[in-house]
Amino acid sequence: MPNKITSVALLLLSSFVLGGCSVLGFHIPFTSKDSDTVKTPSEPITLTYWSLFEPYEVYQPLIEEYQQQNPNVTIKFEQRNFDNLYTYKDSLLATLQTGSNSPDIVRIHVTWLPLFQNSLSPAPSSIISFDEYSADFYNTAVENTILNGKIYAVPLMFDSLSLFYNKDIFAQKNLNPPTTWSDFLDTSVNLTVSNSGQISQSGAAFGSAENVAFFSDIIGLLLRQSNIQLPKDFKSPAFRDTILFYTNFVKESGVWNREQAYSPLAFSQGRTAMMFGTSWSLLDILQKTPNLKVGVAPVPQVVSDSKLTEINYSTYWVESVASSSKNKEESWKFIKWLSQPEQLRKVYSKASDTRTFGEPYPRVSMQGELVSNPYLSPFFVYAQNSDTMPISDRSGNNNYVDIFKNIVEGVLNGGDLDSLIDTAEKEYNRVSGFVPTN
Secondary structure: OOOOOOEOOOOOOOOOOOOOOOOOOOOOOOOOOOOOOOOOOOOOOEEEEEEEEOOHHHHHHHHHHHHHHHHEEEEEEEEEEOOOOOHHHHHHHHHHHHHOOOOEEEEEHHHHHHHHHHHOOOOOOOOOOOOHHHHHHHHHHHHEEEEEEEEEEEEEOEEEEEEEHHHHHHHHHHOOOOHHHHHHHHHHHEEEEEHHHHHHEEOOOOOOOOOOHHHHHHHHHHHHHOOOOOOOOOHHHHHHHHHHHHHHHHHOOOOOOOOOOHHHHHOOOOOEEEEOOHHHHHHHHHHOOOOOOOEEEEOOOOOOOOOEEOEEEEOOOOEEEEEEOHHHHHHHHHHHHHHHHHHHHHHHHHHOOOOOOOOOEEEHHHHHHHHHOOOOOOHHHOOOHHHOOOOOOOOOOHHHHHHHHHHHHHHOOOOOOHHHHHHHHHHHHHHHOOOOOO
């Protein structure tokens, strides 16, 4: 993807200034520290918004609407493109830290917040209250965007893992999507076609690192379902068992190997029956292979105390305000306005004009609005009990992802698992800055 930055500024001029009165159609309360009166800026201001993924065309109608309601506010929207998210994260952080030519509003991955915290400005409680926020956004957002009691970011979307399966391959064997990991293993073996170790049809893209998209998220899912917390549980038997369960799909079961194509490509070509992915990765598959009959199912669960867990792994992006912004309160007012159900529906609808679906909603109260969508509904089944980790793939967290890549590939290369775990624990502590106590 080119590193060209597309910048669009919409200037809406007015011969009058609205001061000290409510703005028509703008229902976001803003109370200054000195007054309970709803106010709008008395002087023209420009808010620079650095977004990711969504093109300007998706947000254009909303930007125009907001500017009409707030004549003294101009939104300068920039879709940031990048060659890789890891270098983009570093360059963005450096920009925010220096405050030179930095934006007012940024989109970042939720796992970046602890690293970015000192360069971000939390939302004033007069604009977004804790009670209001925690009442309707998924738990993972509440738990990860509130730091030291302050709201540092708000999501405009939600995403998590789901199981993608080839409907034609499943129909040939009259199978249903697996609901437990034991079923997943059995189904993977059942659907694998191989001869003398040569796999012509893989049952599942599972067990390696280099050629499995979101492999670290999958491991994160398994860790969460077994209540394994990092870094304190690196040396636990449960962590060891998780790594062995994952890698044995290659080493023991033979349903996948490192000679297979990258999992989204292998799935698109009908060479693997199942893979895990996010809604964004599903869009890519549907766009490139529109005739492929893709089924989407909730992720398998662990059997615990004779019942199934109900846990998923989430990975999503959030909007925040730079601490260097000269218009922090107006920036947060705009973010809050964007996060309202009416605006979220408009963004989803506009995005759906050019692709199969838009960004899934981040609000619990809106979950039912997408339940009829066969592609999106499985992503929400365990949404309220999902969470994320810094090991998320495709999120600019290469330093964490590489730790798990080294474990998985080391096991497949015949390395000693205990030694690999020991090295991983030390590297994880170094990267995270965690100091273990004896």
